Every structure is written in structure tokens, then in C-alpha cells.
Amino acid sequence: MNRIDDYIRIKLELFEGPLDLLLHLIRSQQIDISAISIARITDQYLETIELMKELDLDVAGDFLVMAATLILIKSRMLLPPSENTADNLEEEDPREELIRRLKQYELFKEASLKLEDMEQIRHRMYSRPSTPDEIQGGKDWIIDVSLVDLLTALKDIIIRRKDVIAHIVRPSPVSVREKMTRILELIRENGTLLFSEVFDDASSRQDVIATFLAILELVRTQLIRARQRCLMSDIRLVLCKPRQE
Amino acid sequence: MAEMSDSLFFSLCEALLFSSSEPISETVILRIASEYLQDDEVGPLSEFIEWYNQRQSGLKIVKLAGGWQIVTRPEFSDAVRRLKTTTRKARFSRASLETLAIVAYRQPITAPEIENIRGVECSGVLKSLLDKKLITILGRKHGPGNPLLYGTTPQFLMVFGLDELQSLPSLEEFERDLADSDTKYLEIPFPQTDDISSTSNLESVDEK
Numbered sequence: 001m002n003r004i005d006d007y008i009r010i011k012l013e014l015f016e017g018p019l020d021l022l023l024h025l026i027r028s029q030q031i032d033i034s035a036i037s038i039a040r041i042t043d044q045y046l047e048t049i050e051l052m053k054e055l056d057l058d059v060a061g062d063f064l065v066m067a068a069t070l071i072l073i074k075s076r077m078l079l080p081p082s083e084n085t086a087d088n089l090e091e092e093d094p095r096e097e098l099i100r101r102l103k104q105y106e107l108f109k110e111a112s113l114k115l116e117d118m119e120q121i122r123h124r125m126y127s128r129p130s131t132p133d134e135i136q137g138g139k140d141w142i143i144d145v146s147l148v149d150l151l152t153a154l155k156d157i158i159i160r161r162k163d164v165i166a167h168i169v170r171p172s173p174v175s176v177r178e179k180m181t182r183i184l185e186l187i188r189e190n191g192t193l194l195f196s197e198v199f200d201d202a203s204s205r206q207d208v209i210a211t212f213l214a215i216l217e218l219v220r221t222q223l224i225r226a227r228q229r230c231l232m233s234d235i236r237l238v239l240c241k242p243r244q245e
Numbered sequence: 246m247a248e249m250s251d252s253l254f255f256s257l258c259e260a261l262l263f264s265s266s267e268p269i270s271e272t273v274i275l276r277i278a279s280e281y282l283q284d285d286e287v288g289p290l291s292e293f294i295e296w297y298n299q300r301q302s303g304l305k306i307v308k309l310a311g312g313w314q315i316v317t318r319p320e321f322s323d324a325v326r327r328l329k330t331t332t333r334k335a336r337f338s339r340a341s342l343e344t345l346a347i348v349a350y351r352q353p354i355t356a357p358e359i360e361n362i363r364g365v366e367c368s369g370v371l372k373s374l375l376d377k378k379l380i381t382i383l384g385r386k387h388g389p390g391n392p393l394l395y396g397t398t399p400q401f402l403m404v405f406g407l408d409e410l411q412s413l414p415s416l417e418e419f420e421r422d423l424a425d426s427d428t429k430y431l432e433i434p435f436p437q438t439d440d441i442s443s444t445s446n447l448e449s450v451d452e453k
Contacts, residue, residue: 016339017365062365104362110419111350112342115405119337122406124322125307127314130266 018066019105021048026102033102038077038095042070073098174207179214180223187224187239195226195235254278254286258293259315268312268403310402311409344370345379349401350416353383353394371395379404 015021025044026036049067076094093099187193198215202208215237218224227236257278261269271290278287294306294313304315317325337345344367347359360367374380383396397410407413 016343017363019364060365066364101362101364105364106423107416107419108343108346108350108362110423111346111414111416112339114414114419115342115346115349116337118405118407121319122404124319125305125316125406126322126325127316128263128266 017060018045018063019102020109021045021063022066023102023106023109033106034099036095036099036102038070038074038098042074045070069098174204174210176210176213176217179210180218183211183214183218183237184223184239187237191238193237195237198237254282254288255293255296257281258290259297262306262313262315265314268309268314270312274313307406308408309406310399338370340365340367340370341374344374345397345401348374348380348395349397349410349413352396353386354396355386355392355394357392359395 015024022041022045023033025041025048026033046067049063052063073094183193183198186198195215199208199211202211215224215226218237219226222240224237225240227238228234229236258274261274261277274290275287290313298305303318303321305318306313307316308314343363344359347362348354351358351362356367356371359371371380375382378398378400380395380401381398383394385391386394401407402409
């Protein structure tokens with residue numbers, strides 16, 4: 001993509017809407033809004049829209065509505081003036097509504113630039129930030145709560161409640177009983193089993209927990225005994241002798 | 246004015262204003278002062294503020310959202326910023342500023358009315374302004390669909406350094422400015438290739 005295309009692409013994205021684009025087209029001709037030539041501005045507007053389409057930009061519906069409005073005004077301008085037009089020429093100007101909207105938009109655009117300046121000046125004045133205890137403190141309770149705040153709070157609660165309710169307990173695919181049988185089998189085969197070895201075939205977190213619960217259960221019912229050579233050394237699982245005898 | 250009683254009142258006011266991270270209203274300051282000082286010691290707050298702002302100081306007292314607050318003088322902002330570890334959040338987008346301006350001047354106003362002025366859909370911008378607590382819902386308009394009415398908040402006044410909505414420059418002022426300077430709008434200069442990546446939303450439509 002060449003430079004010009006890049007330039008156009010960037011500029012088009014900058015327009016806040018059809019009025020903004022129109023205003024730009026008018027300003028770049030350095031003419032007064034009230035003196036716009038609908039035919040000329042419509043052509044330029046449509047060209048820009050075409051360009052946006054060519055560049056695969058998402059042409060928002062608002063831009064198309066304005067295009068239709070412009071064409072409508074243009075066609076009205078072409079109509080021969082009706083008989084009573086001479087009496088109230090001002091009111092009959094088909095451009096009137098558009099000019100009014102453009103002027104209004106221009107005004108608020110100007111106001112928004114002023115707001116931007118004001119925010120920048122304000123930002124240059126620093127105040128003492130609130131200390132952490134103030135944020136937690138009782139002072140906050142005197143702030144008026146608006147309906148929006150309450151609704152936001154309610155939304156938070158609903159989301160939190162949903163989290164609680166949405167917790168589904170799934171049936172465990174691994175049963176502790178099966179694990180107990182398996183451990184006993186392994187110990188019988190080898191005579192003894194290292195604690196760490198028991199988990200070798202555990203495939204998931206759930207599996208690990210089931211295996212651990214199985215060991216606890218076996219120890220509790222005195223089917224196996226857990227032994228250790230010294231502190232921190234590996235634990236060895238053995239069958240309980242009295243039961244065997 | 247420079248009597249002893251005033252000084253005590255002045256000192257108390259300064260202590261109160263310094264301690265608060267938010268603007269405090271005159272009523273609150275005077276109420277607290279009257280609890281700790283004799284009646285004849287409590288002077289008008291305006292005297293204190295006038296005295297305070299006349300001093301040679303890096304601080305000044307400003308009126309924000311109906312209350313008073315001590316802030317650093319803007320001329321020292323660069324120096325003060327050196328101490329700040331956090332960088333400034335992104336400035337307002339064009340869309341936010343335009344919408345805020347319309348809400349500020351035309352409140353209470355509905356979304357369709359704002360959209361009519363801007364010529365674009367505004368729900369996203371309105372939501373973000375609501376989230377930032379710069380605007381709030383004032384109620385519903387009686388009419389088809391009972392649309393929500395929006396207005397600005399005290400937070401808006403704080404962020405834009407305003408005491409009250411009446412301190413906004415009047416729209417007539419802008420109208421006059423625009424009429425005076427119809428020729429000030431010049432063609433946007435063609436940017437160099439290097440500029441393209443750095444061209445931000447704020448720079449280019451701003452045709453000053």
C-alpha cells in the first residue's frame with residue numbers, strides 16, 4: 001500500500017461520523033457552512049465513501065444515511081421553485097436542516113476542544129492523594145450512592161452468586177475404592193511399595209487425590225502400614241502383618 | 246485582617262484543606278472551625294482563601310465541584326510530575342469529549358438526542374462515560390420508549406477543573422469564536438511517512 005492510501009486510511013478513521021466528515025470537507029474548502037454547494041459537497045462525500053469501501057473500511061450505516069440525505073437535498077435543489085417560494089425563500093431552502101445540524105455539531109466540537117484544554121490545565125494541578133486508610137476508612141460511607149451505583153453493586157452480587165451456583169460437582173471418574181484395591185495388589189506383588197511409586201500411574205490431579213485418600217483409608221482400616229526409615233526419608237507402604245496371619 | 250484571631254482560623258482552614266484529598270465545602274470548614282474556635286475567631290472563608298492564594302507558595306486553593314481544595318500550582322507541574330511513578334492514563338478520545346460536551350451543555354439529554362447532534366451511534370461512549378462516573382442517569386424522559394436521561398456528575402466537574410456547571414464557557418462564546426475565525430481552518434498538511442504511525446486520534450482532526 002502506498003503512502004497516499006495509508007494517509008487516506010488513517011484520515012478516514014479519524015472522522016467521528018458523517019457530520020465530522022462533512023465539516024472537514026467544508027473546512028478544507030474554506031467556505032462558510034451556510035454557503036455550501038450541495039452538489040459539490042455531495043460529490044466529494046460520495047467519493048470519500050467510495051474510497052472507504054475500496055479500502056475495505058467498515059462504512060458505518062450512519063455514513064450511508066447521510067449520503068442518502070445529501071442526495072435527497074441535491075435532488076430537491078434541482079426542482080424548479082414552487083410558486084410561493086418567493087414569499088418565504090429562507091424556509092424553503094432544502095439545505096436548511098443540514099446547515100443547522102452542521103453548525104450545531106461544529107459548536108459542540110468546538111466545546112469538546114475547550115473541554116480537552118480544561119482537562120489538561122486541571123491535570124497540571126496535583127492534589128494530595130488519598131492514603132490507603134482513607135480509602136478503607138469510614139469517610140467513604142458519606143458519599144451519596146446513585147441508582148447506577150446500586151445497580152452496579154447488584155450486578156456484582158448476581159455475578160458472584162452465579163459463580164457459587166454455577167459450581168457443579170462432577171462425579172469423580174476415579175473411585176477411591178478402586179485405588180485401594182490397586183494399591184493392595186501392588187503391595188502384595190512386591191511385598192512393599194514406596195509412597196512416591198504409588199502415584200506413578202496417577203494421570204490427573206483427581207487421580208492423585210483419590211490415590212492419597214485410598215492410602216489414608218488403607219492405613220486407617222489397618223490393612224497397610226506406612227513406615228519411614230528416618231525423618232524426611234521416603235515412606236514405605238507394607239501390609240499389616242497381624243491381618244495377614 | 247491580620248489579627249491573631251484570623252491567624253488561628255487561617256491555620257485551621259489550612260490544616261483542614263491540607264488533610265483532605267477531596268474538595269471540602271465551605272459549610273463543612275466553617276462548621277468544624279466553629280466547634281474548635283470562639284465565634285469571633287471564625288472569619289469568612291473567602292478572606293482566608295484570598296490571603297492564601299496571594300502568598301508566595303507552590304500551592305493554591307481552587308474551587309472544584311462546589312468545594313475547596315489545595316493543589317500544586319500548574320506552573321510546577323513538570324517538576325511535580327518527576328516524583329510520580331505512575332504515568333498518565335490515556336487522554337479522552339474525540340468521541341468521549343464530543344459526547345461529554347453535548348451532555349454537559351444540554352443535560353438532561355437522551356441518547357437519541359446526543360446521536361442526532363453527533364450523527365453517530367453513541368451507546369459505547371455513553372457506557373464508558375458512565376463507567377468513569379463522568380455522567381450519570383438522571384431519570385427517564387416521558388415520551389415514546391421513555392429513554393434514559395443523562396447528565397454530568399461532580400466527578401466531571403473535578404476532572405475538568407470546574408466549580409459548577411455554570412462555570413463552563415457559554416456556547417455563545419464558541420459561536421462568536423467560530424464566526425470570527427471562519428478562515429482559520431486550513432488544509433491538514435500532508436504528513437510525512439514517518440508521521441503516519443504516530444498520528445493519533447487527537448492530533449489530526451484538531452485543526453488548530
